[in-house]
Amino acid sequence: MRRYTIPAIVLHWLIAIGIIGTFTLGLVMTDIQGISMAKIRYTNWHKWAGVTVLALAALRLLWRLFNHPPEYADDMPAWQRGAAHGLHIALYLLMFAVPLSGYFFSLAAGYPVVWFGEVPLPVLIDRDPALRDLLRETHYWLNMLLAALVSLHVLAAFKHLIIDRDGVMQRMLPSFARK
Amino acid sequence: MKTIQTLLLAALVTGSAATLASAAPLKTDVAKSSVSATFKQMNVPVEAPFKTFAAQIDYDAAKPAASRANVEITTASFDIGDDMYNKEVAKKEWFNSAQFPKATFVSSAIAPAGAGKLNVTGKLTMKGKTANVSFPLTVKAEGGKYLFEGQLPIKRLAFNIGEGEWKDTSMVADEVVIKFRVSAAQ
Numbered sequence: 001m002r003r004y005t006i007p008a009i010v011l012h013w014l015i016a017i018g019i020i021g022t023f024t025l026g027l028v029m030t031d032i033q034g035i036s037m038a039k040i041r042y043t044n045w046h047k048w049a050g051v052t053v054l055a056l057a058a059l060r061l062l063w064r065l066f067n068h069p070p071e072y073a074d075d076m077p078a079w080q081r082g083a084a085h086g087l088h089i090a091l092y093l094l095m096f097a098v099p100l101s102g103y104f105f106s107l108a109a110g111y112p113v114v115w116f117g118e119v120p121l122p123v124l125i126d127r128d129p130a131l132r133d134l135l136r137e138t139h140y141w142l143n144m145l146l147a148a149l150v151s152l153h154v155l156a157a158f159k160h161l162i163i164d165r166d167g168v169m170q171r172m173l174p175s176f177a178r179k
Numbered sequence: 180m181k182t183i184q185t186l187l188l189a190a191l192v193t194g195s196a197a198t199l200a201s202a203a204p205l206k207t208d209v210a211k212s213s214v215s216a217t218f219k220q221m222n223v224p225v226e227a228p229f230k231t232f233a234a235q236i237d238y239d240a241a242k243p244a245a246s247r248a249n250v251e252i253t254t255a256s257f258d259i260g261d262d263m264y265n266k267e268v269a270k271k272e273w274f275n276s277a278q279f280p281k282a283t284f285v286s287s288a289i290a291p292a293g294a295g296k297l298n299v300t301g302k303l304t305m306k307g308k309t310a311n312v313s314f315p316l317t318v319k320a321e322g323g324k325y326l327f328e329g330q331l332p333i334k335r336l337a338f339n340i341g342e343g344e345w346k347d348t349s350m351v352a353d354e355v356v357i358k359f360r361v362s363a364a365q
Binding site for chain 2: 033034035037040041044109110111112113114117118127129132
């Protein structure tokens with residue numbers, strides 16, 4: 001079975017690590033009450049990581065637009081193909097919506113993002129407390145949705161690997177892992 | 180004769196004192212005025228407003244040197260973007276607003292420095308510490324109103340703002356820029 005191109009595989013796994021790491025950092029930092037050195041540090045790391053995921057997602061979308069993904073297994077039922085396709089579209093949307101909602105949440109709270117403490121990113125909106133509260137909720141629920149859909153995505157991949165044994169998951173693994 | 184001279188002199192002195200004092204107090208339009216502080220946290224510049232302050236400016240365009248300014252800021256009104264954080268900033272390590280509810284600036288001299296410009300010197304008091312500061316101020320007259328704008332860079336540690344671990348300026352920079360605009364009318 002044909003697998004994804006190397007750039008697609010590299011971007012997929014970098015983004016996977018990025019999403020899991022940034023999500024975890026988000027949970028940890030919001031758990032810290034008050035203001036502390038750790039909270040400020042984690043919050044900034046979280047923003048840097050989120051912007052990095054956004055940049056990688058943009059590259060990935062560009063690559064996806066010009067490269068067809070490999071076929072599914074021949075015996076995969078139509079509803080599963082449809083479900084997989086729908087889930088992938090939703091994941092693509094969230095790869096953009098989650099970091100963007102966080103970025104604008106930060107701006108609305110009056111905090112510009114300085115990528116890795118070095119690159120000041122554009123301040124596209126003014127400080128706005130009402131918008132800040134709305135974006136905080138939006139960012140939170142988009143993340144919960146992302147967590148649910150990523151879980152579903154992972155479960156489906158393992159179903160193909162362990163139950164169906166149809167090589168669908170291997171399409172996204174580096175060649176040394178395929179057999 | 181001597182008495183008349185003394186009287187004349189006295190009248191002259193009193194007269195000029197009266198004109199000096201007549202740099203009339205302006206009425207501050209709080210809705211169009213603002214005071215903020217811009218601090219840098221991990222290199223991120225954050226401009227946060229003080230929601231409550233009072234500014235009293237005595238200004239006469241004809242006699243700028245007779246001007247006086249007095250600003251009083253409620254430290255607990257510093258809004259850094261989140262209610263939970265605002266409560267933290269009012270605590271002992273930062274503003275200690277319970278013990279020092281107000282930060283004040285009182286001018287000692289205001290000198291004209293070219294068209295629409297003044298150099299202001301005075302005393303800034305925050306968290307029980309007073310420092311002599313001076314900064315440029317611009318004045319714009321529009322429609323019977325004056326707009327005063329200026330900014331004053333300070334070192335937060337000179338006022339003991341950020342105690343304990345927060346003395347580490349790699350996280351929150353020492354330099355903080357206080358920006359203000361005061362709209363006032365006669």
